[in-house]
Amino acid sequence: SSDVCSSDLADQAIRQARAGSVFVQHVSLGSMAEAQEWRAQYAALNKSRIAAVTTQDQGIKYVVLSGPFASLKEAEAFGKRPGVPADPWLRPVKSLQRALVSSGR
Numbered sequence: 001s002s003d004v005c006s007s008d009l010a011d012q013a014i015r016q017a018r019a020g021s022v023f024v025q026h027v028s029l030g031s032m033a034e035a036q037e038w039r040a041q042y043a044a045l046n047k048s049r050i051a052a053v054t055t056q057d058q059g060i061k062y063v064v065l066s067g068p069f070a071s072l073k074e075a076e077a078f079g080k081r082p083g084v085p086a087d088p089w090l091r092p093v094k095s096l097q098r099a100l101v102s103s104g105r
Contacts, residue, residue: 010049010065011102017093022075023067025089025096028055035062044083053099060101068093 014023026045029035035050048066055061069075072090079088 010051011100013049013068014051014065014093014096014100017068018070019093021068021070021093022072023065023091023093023096024069024075024079024084025091026064026066026085028053028061028063030061032062035064039064042083042085044081045085051096052101053096054101055099065091065096 010023017023026042026048027035027038029038032050032052039045039048039050045064045066048064050062050064052060053063066078066084066088067075069078075090078084079090
């Protein structure tokens with residue numbers, strides 16, 4: 001899928017994140033376009049990225065992520081910031097690394 005703008009993809013950030021770091025996953029959608037559209041509604045997420053991940057029951061999903069954060073506490077604090085959509089999933093980097101579509105597994 002060469003139509004995906006590589007700056008959007010969080011793969012590199014996820015791969016290079018330190019062990020123990022945490023990402024804030026805001027939403028999981030069916031296409032890159034939907035994820036980009038969803039993210040565009042939130043100015044607070046202008047630095048967030050999108051990753052393609054494999055889910056156990058729904059195939060490939062596109063998740064909007066902020067991070068990595070050094071700790072759960074930092075991720076939690078970001079999730080509570082004004083303008084950040086409520087109730088994000090605080091996702092350990094390990095879980096994302098395993099789910100990355102491009103991880104070649």
